[in-house]
Amino acid sequence: MIVTVSNHVDTYRVKAKFSRDVHQLDGRSGNRARTEFINRAILEVLAPQANQSLVDVGCGDGCLLQLLKQSGHSEALGVTATEEEERRLRALGLQVRQGFTDHLPVPAETADLVVCNGVFVIVPGQKIPASMREIARVAKPGALIFLGEIPQAAELANVPRSSTAAELLWYLLKTHGVRTFLGMCRRMLWSSLRGVPMVLNTAPNTEFYARPDDFVRLAADCGMQLERYFPAKDLDPSGAVKTMETRMNYLFKKAA
Template identity: 35%
Template structure:
């Protein structure tokens, strides 16, 4: 992923590593997909489509779906599935009243100017169009963030500017939606502890690159090891199974 404005520095996406270390992301997208309830013939935008795993499920309903992502590699992986996908930054949506719905799963917390994103989403929707999304909410990966920051500070490295995510409360996000002209139909914040298929090391190497940005390889590995030591008592069951302390925000709104 190129480093664009409003995009966390240092985060890169590798489609095969993502499929290996984060296959739970599309698997756990079933509930928000039900909330979207796509219909044949509807035009739907999948914002932050990643490798297209959920976009493909939307397309299978007969909907006309376009997947967009800021990562060229992820968009290429989506195209390999036969999907219509384009490289577009979520802060710079170029659409004008052309979609029946905008859908997003596990992507909006990477977009650090949410008002700009939501204004673009609203503009992309036809009158009466819907916005359905799930992403990290207030308290998401709090233990992991605390351990990463402590591991950086232990080595005298400032964590300033390294935290790459936007995790709002329901009140904050509902207010933002209303500010840009949405009517909120439902919004909830809920804990969803998530078993990690390749452990905490795989998760950190997939998602926590901005915390390690511009540090040499040995230092990165030391910080990962220290982070895992700090987390082992709270997020490891003692049998080698790691869980991420996810908290998700799920929302449905319309214009």
């Protein structure tokens, strides 16, 4: 099945509705090894105590919530953009509520830890200041806030967005040659056989990016003090750890 949408939220709605595998909600094509590696690294930075409440904004396939649950942590809430995702994740026994980064369904000053990883890249830029204020609002004074995978530059800015499969295939044939074209044909076939919807999204690949100085300044305006920032890490196809070239992780503390 191939579906065209015009924004990133609808991408996740379609995936939640039609994917057999809930891990398709991770934004990494269901690559569990990568998602687990990235979320374990976040927990290493935050080192949550069992009695600390954590909110995961844009919780994807619920990986971070699952890791916390496995370690006996019961105070974790996930926020996800669509009711469809909320339903899928609740069926796994996770605490999840639908909400948007700029309108969180969480009372003020209730979270000891807030995570928002790999989400701002797909949130329209004009919503980012309100989203940062929302995240600061739900954090308790002194809470740690992890904002991860923030691009420093527009990623894949030169790759046109296609609204039909034919358009996408034609673009790949023209610019990348027959091998890539056939690879995409195979992926489309594989998707339809495995019950994974293929979503063609016409929204920009990178909705938001910021240079570290600008991002830290914006966070400070929202009441978040920088603890440190560092390049985000991922796994390459062989499973080796690699640094993401364009993305930074930021650890902030809400002013006490």
